[in-house]
């Protein structure tokens with residue numbers, strides 16, 4: 001029997017779908033280039049100038065494309081509307097008149113309007129102020145950021161990825177360095193044009209992300225009096241924070257000396273500190289690391305987190321680390337699997353640039369545990385970054401049991417820090433300044449050592465000798481706490497032991513379909529548990545609905 005005869009119609013359809021899938025992925029770069037073409041032709045600006053909507057004829061005129069080529073632009077716009085970068089409408093009465101096709105900005109292309117008046121730090125602050133009342137604010141432009149991503153020397157790297165991977169030195173010599181003969185950071189340092197382009201791109205992204213952070217998660221900054229933005233570049237994120245949260249009295253931007261040397265002068269409330277985060281991070285109530293850890297491999301991330309622990313370790317009411325970075329595979333409630341999977345490309349992008357990594361939650365957890373942090377809380381967003389908060393109490397890496405992984409509770413605030421303690425430049429030795437907050441903050445309630453020592457510290461200062469003993473004890477208690485708490489962290493991700501069997505044996509679906517659903521359920525423990533508990537007919541309904549969504 002011939003091969004063809006063994007396949008029914010369904011298999012043929014599957015083959016054709018696989019064929020289409022491969023073509024679309026192999027030509028995925030065409031999408032990037034269509035986007036670049038629209039930027040080169042300044043289509044978003046033209047649409048903006050025309051009030052958000054323009055005909056093909058208007059776009060042709062503004063782009064100075066000769067009439068003979070009008071169909072090329074129509075075809076580029078067709079691909080981009082399919083990508084939902086633009087929207088399209090066509091008056092049926094003018095169906096034969098291509099020039100009458102009308103295009104509109106979408107939420108995506110609105111971010112690409114260069115003339116947006118919102119590209120300033122003040123807008124992020126304004127957004128924060130508006131956050132409570134949910135007022136509309138202007139949209140920041142990320143045009144420099146997106147333009148940076150579609151540059152030839154960004155894209156060309158990826159041609160050599162396979163070859164580079166075969167090289168044993170790949171762990172220490174990035175793909176970027178292999179191709180451009182100089183690492184990305186060195187290129188940024190040595191070449192002023194490159195540096196300007198890099199920071200313009202970063203700053204544009206940062207304005208947007210910080211606007212979202214201060215609007216959506218203001219509680220993250222509650223009670224903080226001093227903050228260091230580690231690797232804070234030219235201070236764009238820090239400026240948004242001080243403008244939005246006046247209770248932060250001291251805000252320091254720490255970055256490499258040559259970066260802070262070029263930071264714009266005169267942002268009220270900001271100071272700059274040139275240094276190396278692998279060596280020392282200045283002390284503060286809170287440290288922020290935005291788009292920092294994804295630039296480094298796991299060992300380097302652990303080193304940075306250890307420096308962070310030292311920098312907040314002396315904060316008797318519990319210093320805090322705020323990480324704004326990607327958590328792969330995470331999603332906000334209304335995101336689907338497809339949206340979630342699309343972000344995996346970010347990992348290969350950062351790998352190609354700096355040998356960095358975008359991480360799944362378990363990879364983050366490994367870093368935190370290795371650096372001596374215990375619990376953390378992740379707030380997922382519908383965007384690329386998530387916000388990870390970690391708080392240590394008692395000075396040596398022990399946090400709370402209450403705010404374990406993926407909890408929806410906010411971490412406790414540190415608002416009750418004794419006046420003046422938060423403003424000190426160097427870490428306070430453990431227990432030398434009293435804090436009344438340890439037992440009161442919700443995040444401290446599970447912390448045996450922190451609360452009892454906190455009340456002891458209120459009574460008197462410790463002698464050096466006592467401090468030495470207590471610090472040693474703290475280490476021992478922390479080790480014990482780590483040993484006790486470690487299994488809890490692991491358990492929270494356990495999937496139901498019967499999930500695989502239950503899911504894969506449901507009749508009426510192909511193995512591929514069931515596997516797609518199983519993958520989702522394994523990644524989403526709560527959903528997986530719920531699925532196991534459903535009646536069989538409801539499981540079938542759930543599978544159908546899930547498959548229809550992706």
Ligand SMILES: C[S@@+](CC[C@H](N)C(=O)[O-])C[C@H]1O[C@@H](n2cnc3c(N)ncnc32)[C@H](O)[C@@H]1O
Nearest residue numbers: 202206231232233255256259275276277290291
């Ligand atoms: C991807 S950028 C992020 C900048 C900023 N946090 C933001 O989100 O806009 C990474 C930053 O880390 C800084 N950096 C790299 N190595 C560093 C080091 N050893 N110490 C301090 N900063 C460093 C870079 O100069 C750069 O500004």
